[in-house]
Amino acid sequence: MSSIKPRVKVPKSASAGEVITIKTLINHQMESGQRKDSSGNVIPRKIINRFACTFNGQEVISVDIDPAVSANPYFEFQAKIPEAGEFVFTWVDDDGTVYEERKEIAIG
Amino acid sequence: MQLTRRDALMMGAGAVAATLIPAGAPRAAPTLDEAIAAFTGGATPGEGGVTITAPEIAENGNTVPIEVDAPGASSIMLLADGNPNPAVCTFHFGPLAGAQMAATRIRLARTQNVLAVARLADGSYGIARREVKVTIGGCGG
Amino acid sequence: MRTLIAACASAALCLGAGTGAAEGQKLVIEGQEMVTRAPAPDWHPLTEVISGWEFRDPATQALQMDDFENPAMIFVDQAREMWSTPDGAAGKSCESCHGAVEDSMKGVRAVMPKFNEEAGTLWSLEDYINNCRTARMQAEPWKWSGSEMTAMTALITLQSRGMPVAVRIDGPYQSWWEKGREIYYTRYGQLELACANCHEDHYGQMIRADRLSQGQINGFPTYRLKNAKLNSIHNRFYGCIRDTRGVPFAEGSDEFKALELYVASRGLGLSIEGPAVRN
Numbered sequence: 001m002s003s004i005k006p007r008v009k010v011p012k013s014a015s016a017g018e019v020i021t022i023k024t025l026i027n028h029q030m031e032s033g034q035r036k037d038s039s040g041n042v043i044p045r046k047i048i049n050r051f052a053c054t055f056n057g058q059e060v061i062s063v064d065i066d067p068a069v070s071a072n073p074y075f076e077f078q079a080k081i082p083e084a085g086e087f088v089f090t091w092v093d094d095d096g097t098v099y100e101e102r103k104e105i106a107i108g
Numbered sequence: 109m110q111l112t113r114r115d116a117l118m119m120g121a122g123a124v125a126a127t128l129i130p131a132g133a134p135r136a137a138p139t140l141d142e143a144i145a146a147f148t149g150g151a152t153p154g155e156g157g158v159t160i161t162a163p164e165i166a167e168n169g170n171t172v173p174i175e176v177d178a179p180g181a182s183s184i185m186l187l188a189d190g191n192p193n194p195a196v197c198t199f200h201f202g203p204l205a206g207a208q209m210a211a212t213r214i215r216l217a218r219t220q221n222v223l224a225v226a227r228l229a230d231g232s233y234g235i236a237r238r239e240v241k242v243t244i245g246g247c248g249g
Numbered sequence: 250m251r252t253l254i255a256a257c258a259s260a261a262l263c264l265g266a267g268t269g270a271a272e273g274q275k276l277v278i279e280g281q282e283m284v285t286r287a288p289a290p291d292w293h294p295l296t297e298v299i300s301g302w303e304f305r306d307p308a309t310q311a312l313q314m315d316d317f318e319n320p321a322m323i324f325v326d327q328a329r330e331m332w333s334t335p336d337g338a339a340g341k342s343c344e345s346c347h348g349a350v351e352d353s354m355k356g357v358r359a360v361m362p363k364f365n366e367e368a369g370t371l372w373s374l375e376d377y378i379n380n381c382r383t384a385r386m387q388a389e390p391w392k393w394s395g396s397e398m399t400a401m402t403a404l405i406t407l408q409s410r411g412m413p414v415a416v417r418i419d420g421p422y423q424s425w426w427e428k429g430r431e432i433y434y435t436r437y438g439q440l441e442l443a444c445a446n447c448h449e450d451h452y453g454q455m456i457r458a459d460r461l462s463q464g465q466i467n468g469f470p471t472y473r474l475k476n477a478k479l480n481s482i483h484n485r486f487y488g489c490i491r492d493t494r495g496v497p498f499a500e501g502s503d504e505f506k507a508l509e510l511y512v513a514s515r516g517l518g519l520s521i522e523g524p525a526v527r528n
Contacts, residue, residue, distance in 0.1 A: 005326060009317045019206030027323040029477075032215070034192055059202025061210065066195040068188055070171045070213040071477035072320045077199075078206030167306045167459075167528040168474035243458030247492040 032067035056085035137193035157234025158226035169242035177209035180229035190220025287518030301462040321472035321524035328404035337388025358409035393500040399479035406523035429511025438495025468525025
């Protein structure tokens, strides 16, 4: 069950030109590389090292992430909505896995 | 030269610290100044242009809510000067950012300053600092 | 020096009256107001029962006031998937028998732990879940405080959110309740601490830099900032006894089920808030 599953909160609709608040969360240990296991060996770093959000292919925000971001990383930011379209959210894991979530927004 | 007891202790501590750094150890994390210089290309940031919202006292250093805001900025780097590695994260704002602000939750190893350095609209850099006290939990349960 | 200590001690005692939270602040989650302070029942040693939410600082409190900000909801989402995913040799999911979790599990958490007539013993929510898994689904039981179990108890608990704690303490419950009360007042470990020493005698005061709560369990399973995951009731009991430098009872033991019943009853009148957020 340790599946990694992002959560994203985006309003279903907005008026053209409106600025909306977006909240994102993904379950991830964010192993810092600073901790040791019970036998004294350093637990290797494994974090989400990058997050990005685009709308209809244009960048809203991207974040370069270091191990000091808390487990289950949370980001809140604002986006301008010029037209109806689709948000794409991506999280990049140290192991190369990319987690993706998409959300559509209508104008109305 | 007369050594005070404190001097002697400090020197002792320095010697111990020096012996603790093993040869061939992994490259140390950049210092705060190095991290800032890497972000600004060596420019010294001026005060202001960016604000940090953070609790004065964090109930648990593992999850501290932080918000940064720098109107017009293209990016904001967040740092913590008392962590083993001062870098926390860097936000880059694209053309569709509704505001040059972002909020996240960060780890603070102890009471320290959180810093935000912003690359402002005119290409200059602004900096803000805020102390966050991190409390040590109860019985550890 | 002695005067200084005395002054600190009396200041600490003064703090005992408050919870540290902004007084009068209400816990409203998704438009639903929770009862975080209630008059205690007659038999209760305290006059007022207070949710652990009241003892937390505003930043921690805020995390529980919005279901998106509450990190526990990630795990609730995962449990929703598990709810309808068949597992085990019988090829059944939770949904196969119980249908929609919103309907079938409403009110279930509020009466836990619950006496199981058939088994003739007191069961925690985890026992009911594992009984379904082994007897009906022919699947492996989950670990008491494992990530699957805490996610599922969070999903089920959410269906009772806002309902008052409603455990029974009479009839077949009485002997369990008395056993739980005995454990609550027994001093454990090298530090010789009973639950009551912190959570009845000193709630609202500081233990180092942390504010002691009444130790209520109406917010469990709880997402703790400390370990960034869901924590079960029995795991919390385990941690407390371990920190007295004692040997804790096992998760799922009769002792912890009895204690769960007793501690739940100490929160009669509070709302079920789980999955809550604590430090």
